[in-house]
Amino acid sequence: MNKIVIGDNIVKSFGEGIEQRNILDGVSVEINEDEFVSVMGPSGSGKSTLMFALSGMDGINSGKVVFDNKDLSAIGEKQLSDIRRSEMGFIFQQPTMLKNLNILDNIILPSIRDNRKNALKISEKARTLMEKVGISELEKRNITQVSGGQLQRAGICRALMNSPKIIFGDEPTGALNSQSAQEIMDILSEINTEGTAVMLVTHDAKVAARTERIMFMRDGKIVSELKLPKSVGVNIDSRIEKVTAKMLEIGI
Amino acid sequence: MYNRIIRNDILKSKAITLTTVIFVAAAAMLVSLAAILVINLTGALDTLMEKAETPHFMQMHSGEIDRHRLTAFAEQNNNVEEYQVVEFLGMDGSQIILGDNSLTNSVQDNGFSIQSEKFDYLLDLNGDIINISDGEIYVPVAYMKDNTAELGDTAVISGKEFTIAGFLRDSTMNSSLSASKRFLVSSNDFVEIKDLGNIEYLIEFRLKDYSKIGEFETAYASAGLEANGPTVTYTLFKTMNAISDGLMIAVILLVSVLVIAIAFMSIRFTLLAKIEDDYREIGVMKAIGLRLSDIKKIYLAKYAVIAAAGSILGFILSLMFQGVLLENIRVYMGESENAPLAIGLGIIGILLVFLAIVAYVNLVLKRFRKISAAEAIRFGTSKEKKVGAKRFTLSSNRVFSTNIFLGIKDVLARKRLYGTMLLVLVISAFIIIVPQNLYNTISSKSFIQYMGIGSYDLRIQTSDHEKTDDIVQTIESDSDVSKYAVLTTKTFKVKTSNESGENMKVELGDHSAFPIEYSVGRAPVRDDEIALSAINADEMSKKVGDVITLINEGKEKELKVSGIYSDVTNGGKTAKAVFTDNSANVMWTIVCVELSDKSFVDSKVLGYSSEFDFAKTSDINEFVSQTLGSTINSVEIASYAAVAVALVITTLVTLLFMKMLVAKDRYSIAVMKAFGFTNSDIKVQYVSRSVFVLIVGIILGTLLANTVGEIFAGALISSFGASTFNFAVNPLSAYLVSPLMMISMVLIATVIGIARAGQIKISENIKE
Numbered sequence A: 001m002n003k004i005v006i007g008d009n010i011v012k013s014f015g016e017g018i019e020q021r022n023i024l025d026g027v028s029v030e031i032n033e034d035e036f037v038s039v040m041g042p043s044g045s046g047k048s049t050l051m052f053a054l055s056g057m058d059g060i061n062s063g064k065v066v067f068d069n070k071d072l073s074a075i076g077e078k079q080l081s082d083i084r085r086s087e088m089g090f091i092f093q094q095p096t097m098l099k100n101l102n103i104l105d106n107i108i109l110p111s112i113r114d115n116r117k118n119a120l121k122i123s124e125k126a127r128t129l130m131e132k133v134g135i136s137e138l139e140k141r142n143i144t145q146v147s148g149g150q151l152q153r154a155g156i157c158r159a160l161m162n163s164p165k166i167i168f169g170d171e172p173t174g175a176l177n178s179q180s181a182q183e184i185m186d187i188l189s190e191i192n193t194e195g196t197a198v199m200l201v202t203h204d205a206k207v208a209a210r211t212e213r214i215m216f217m218r219d220g221k222i223v224s225e226l227k228l229p230k231s232v233g234v235n236i237d238s239r240i241e242k243v244t245a246k247m248l249e250i251g252i
Numbered sequence B: 001m002y003n004r005i006i007r008n009d010i011l012k013s014k015a016i017t018l019t020t021v022i023f024v025a026a027a028a029m030l031v032s033l034a035a036i037l038v039i040n041l042t043g044a045l046d047t048l049m050e051k052a053e054t055p056h057f058m059q060m061h062s063g064e065i066d067r068h069r070l071t072a073f074a075e076q077n078n079n080v081e082e083y084q085v086v087e088f089l090g091m092d093g094s095q096i097i098l099g100d101n102s103l104t105n106s107v108q109d110n111g112f113s114i115q116s117e118k119f120d121y122l123l124d125l126n127g128d129i130i131n132i133s134d135g136e137i138y139v140p141v142a143y144m145k146d147n148t149a150e151l152g153d154t155a156v157i158s159g160k161e162f163t164i165a166g167f168l169r170d171s172t173m174n175s176s177l178s179a180s181k182r183f184l185v186s187s188n189d190f191v192e193i194k195d196l197g198n199i200e201y202l203i204e205f206r207l208k209d210y211s212k213i214g215e216f217e218t219a220y221a222s223a224g225l226e227a228n229g230p231t232v233t234y235t236l237f238k239t240m241n242a243i244s245d246g247l248m249i250a251v252i253l254l255v256s257v258l259v260i261a262i263a264f265m266s267i268r269f270t271l272l273a274k275i276e277d278d279y280r281e282i283g284v285m286k287a288i289g290l291r292l293s294d295i296k297k298i299y300l301a302k303y304a305v306i307a308a309a310g311s312i313l314g315f316i317l318s319l320m321f322q323g324v325l326l327e328n329i330r331v332y333m334g335e336s337e338n339a340p341l342a343i344g345l346g347i348i349g350i351l352l353v354f355l356a357i358v359a360y361v362n363l364v365l366k367r368f369r370k371i372s373a374a375e376a377i378r379f380g381t382s383k384e385k386k387v388g389a390k391r392f393t394l395s396s397n398r399v400f401s402t403n404i405f406l407g408i409k410d411v412l413a414r415k416r417l418y419g420t421m422l423l424v425l426v427i428s429a430f431i432i433i434v435p436q437n438l439y440n441t442i443s444s445k446s447f448i449q450y451m452g453i454g455s456y457d458l459r460i461q462t463s464d465h466e467k468t469d470d471i472v473q474t475i476e477s478d479s480d481v482s483k484y485a486v487l488t489t490k491t492f493k494v495k496t497s498n499e500s501g502e503n504m505k506v507e508l509g510d511h512s513a514f515p516i517e518y519s520v521g522r523a524p525v526r527d528d529e530i531a532l533s534a535i536n537a538d539e540m541s542k543k544v545g546d547v548i549t550l551i552n553e554g555k556e557k558e559l560k561v562s563g564i565y566s567d568v569t570n571g572g573k574t575a576k577a578v579f580t581d582n583s584a585n586v587m588w589t590i591v592c593v594e595l596s597d598k599s600f601v602d603s604k605v606l607g608y609s610s611e612f613d614f615a616k617t618s619d620i621n622e623f624v625s626q627t628l629g630s631t632i633n634s635v636e637i638a639s640y641a642a643v644a645v646a647l648v649i650t651t652l653v654t655l656l657f658m659k660m661l662v663a664k665d666r667y668s669i670a671v672m673k674a675f676g677f678t679n680s681d682i683k684v685q686y687v688s689r690s691v692f693v694l695i696v697g698i699i700l701g702t703l704l705a706n707t708v709g710e711i712f713a714g715a716l717i718s719s720f721g722a723s724t725f726n727f728a729v730n731p732l733s734a735y736l737v738s739p740l741m742m743i744s745m746v747l748i749a750t751v752i753g754i755a756r757a758g759q760i761k762i763s764e765n766i767k768e
Helices: A047-054 A077-087 A103-112 A116-133 A148-160 A178-193 A236-250 B002-012 B014-052 B067-076 B141-145 B187-196 B210-222 B234-277 B279-287 B292-333 B339-370 B373-379 B402-413 B415-443 B445-451 B465-477 B534-539 B598-611 B620-664 B666-674 B679-718 B731-753 B755-759 B762-766
Strands: A003-014 A021-032 A036-040 A062-067 A088-091 A166-170 A197-202 A213-218 A221-227 B057-062 B080-090 B096-098 B109-113 B136-140 B154-157 B160-170 B180-185 B198-207 B231-233 B458-462 B481-495 B501-509 B518-521 B529-533 B547-552 B555-565 B575-577 B586-595 B616-619
Touching: A003 A047, A003 A197, A021 A047, A021 A062, A021 A197, A021 A221, A036 A047, A036 A178, A047 A062, A047 A166, A047 A197, A047 B762, A077 A088, A077 B679, A088 A148, A103 A116, A103 A148, A116 A148, A148 A178, A166 A178, A178 A197, A213 A236, A221 A236, B002 B014, B002 B292, B014 B160, B014 B234, B014 B292, B014 B339, B014 B620, B057 B210, B067 B080, B080 B180, B080 B187, B109 B187, B136 B141, B136 B154, B141 B160, B141 B292, B160 B180, B160 B187, B180 B187, B198 B210, B210 B231, B210 B234, B231 B234, B234 B279, B234 B292, B234 B339, B234 B415, B234 B620, B279 B292, B279 B373, B292 B339, B402 B415, B402 B679, B415 B445, B415 B620, B415 B679, B415 B731, B458 B465, B458 B598, B458 B620, B465 B481, B465 B586, B529 B534, B529 B547, B534 B555, B586 B598, B598 B616, B616 B620, B620 B666, B620 B679, B620 B731, B620 B755, B666 B679, B666 B762, B679 B731, B679 B755, B731 B755
Parallel strands: A036 A197, A036 A213, A088 A166, A166 A197, B109 B180, B136 B160, B501 B575, B529 B555
Antiparallel strands: A003 A021, A003 A062, A213 A221, B057 B198, B057 B231, B080 B109, B080 B198, B096 B154, B136 B180, B154 B160, B458 B586, B458 B616, B481 B501, B481 B547, B481 B586, B518 B555, B529 B575, B547 B555
16 A cells, blocks of 8 residues: 655654753654544644644654655755645644635635636536535635534635645544534545545544544654544444543543 | 833834834924924024014116105105115126136126115124125125135126125025025225116115005005016015925925824724734733723833834934024024024924824724624634625636735725725825926926916027117027017006006017917907916906006006916016007016027027127026026925935835734735745735735826826916916826836835745644
């Protein structure tokens, strides 16, 4: 199986002098190209920092990140931007959308940057995706005129626009009610089964239980891992129990 | 606690705070300077006119004079306190050599007088009445100012040598607007040179009650006394003395109003941005029960510190710069007795600036009342925001690149925010273009039409009526002359509604040879027609077609007004007619000459000058530039200064706005970076924003400059006598160079202002 992302002995620190602290303290991680993984851990354990490091959004102090056979620490800001725009998708907890643009414009924004001539095609693709996640009637709405769940669906559409190789999600259901959260997870599972790798950062056992591999972090290190069958089926409750048991076992 | 909050806040936004302080300082400096100048100007002017005992009424007269009749009039009129006749020995500039400089090219009427006996004294630079010895000469201070003469130089007047013993202040003829300049010599020397020039008389009166000057003027005119020359009153002397510094003060005040407006806008912009940033905190403070006034105090205190620092800095700067600006007043009028008062008023001026800023900040902070604590804490932003330009969408955009689209969209979506920047740029474009157009207009050849002068090559002016025929004969036989016209100016009495008479200068001759532009109507053609200058028509309330009555040799002559024209010469009060008249005294005659080959102008001027040494021959361009030269020069300097000021303002404001925007938009920038937009993408977006605002600003500014600005400039010019006024625009500088300069400064300022955007870390700004 090909690895889409490889993190090798990543160290990321904040602060200077005696106040310097390693947020990532020699983390090594590998994600397969069709894998659905999640990272769990208490606040400050470094899980979001790991995601920012693996996606090239944040530099690292030492170690190495390889994305699709490209060493991210060896390439410049422009190429990093190109990779993020064309090969990665992102979903954040808060709807990271531009206030000035309507929903459709926000969704097509990253893809239309170099492809203005294909605006029609791009808009068509966006509409198809919006229909798929059930927000097709919202395209002209302002972002302040829709609910958090709807915004998050729009965020997923945006992440999918360039047919990325991986989707990074930082607490994508963190701001949603349980009904909306479940629907978002359904969409993400479907995307994964269609062949896109997904890496989620979460502190919610219900979300983690939907993924096939869970990495547990504490104090900047991956302290444990839990593997689950890829297909969720009807066993969601037992999967949640397993996750909770593991959390209790390692004390997070 | 306030100290700490203010200190931290200022340290966090050094550049923004500094820019705001600079604007406040500039505004405070200008207000304080204006106050200091006004007090010094009025004080120095009063001192000068008191010490010199300026006449209340002065009638200049050339020709015969009946002193008995004048004395009798003065004795009979019970408002007359003192009366005297001063002799003014007019001499051609070529006869006057000061040190190494000859006054040949001077368009001033230079002349010599002795110290007056009763009043209208000529003062030295200490403000004392000059006592002059034989062999000495005192030179008008204007010639010291332009470095024509130096103390101790030898002056040669028609071959007689004098030593320049000093410079004099002349309360009646000091001003550059006054066409005559008086030199002072001793009585013995005056007698010696008396035959070398033409004597004119200054008939001067001091009145017991100046408020009745109107009555006195009428009495003088109706007594039919000597009146072959201009009449000037005390008020006009005062205005003429004050006008050049007064104009400067007016310009300073105007600029200070603009700078204050800009300072206010910058404050408003930074304050609104800060409030938006602190929205959640303000909500929390409200929620935990802090009073509105307490919250306000935190913001108010910071701006009070900024305003105080700016005002004090501005005041110090104004004290440093006052010397330069007061120099003119000091040289021409002397020290003011009110100097300490000036400092006081300067302080009051900056206090007003300070209070205005505090009051303004208070006003802006009123919106705190509208902030809902619950909404602020939950959303961290105001929900009332409306997004504009809904139809301008990325999905339907086919014209702009994505980055340019995003830049323009942001401007359209946040119109109020960019409106502030737009206003500043409109003002900047306005203050770049208007003075430039004004300079271009008054320095262009077509401006001559506002002077009431036709288009010819050279003019020969003489007051010696008997020799006019000599000139005409020479011109007539000169084969290089293609056309000429003789225009004679005489004074006539005009019958007014209250049956008293008023004197009016009428230029007689063929006005069709060198036509001028008429704002209404046309040139006089028939004997019973007359054209009036705009100011004359206005004062006499006459329109084209109206009739005015001239009194000619005791007989009344009715003339129909055929046209009205602009004239900025002779105080703007002139008239033109074609009837022949042999009665009234000739004031002066001008022979207008057009040459078949323009390249002869210089040699012809030289030739005629030496042939007619009793007359003044000038190249018409030279004449215009000397008459209006100092005005053109000051407008030129003002236009360059305006360009510099406007560019500095443009740069500073753009820098300030861009820094503020980047600080405000950290989140959006992080989002775009997360989704693969590079730093250069972000740069293009911000540059598009400022260039878009700038283009709108330049267009609006140019439109305003050519409409409102033209009206302003026209009002200024019309006070000198021009009736219609159109800008002569130099398209290259107004529509290409100026916008290019603004665009370059805005681009540089934008790129510097958004440098921080490159350092914004995605993780720090969107991490949960």
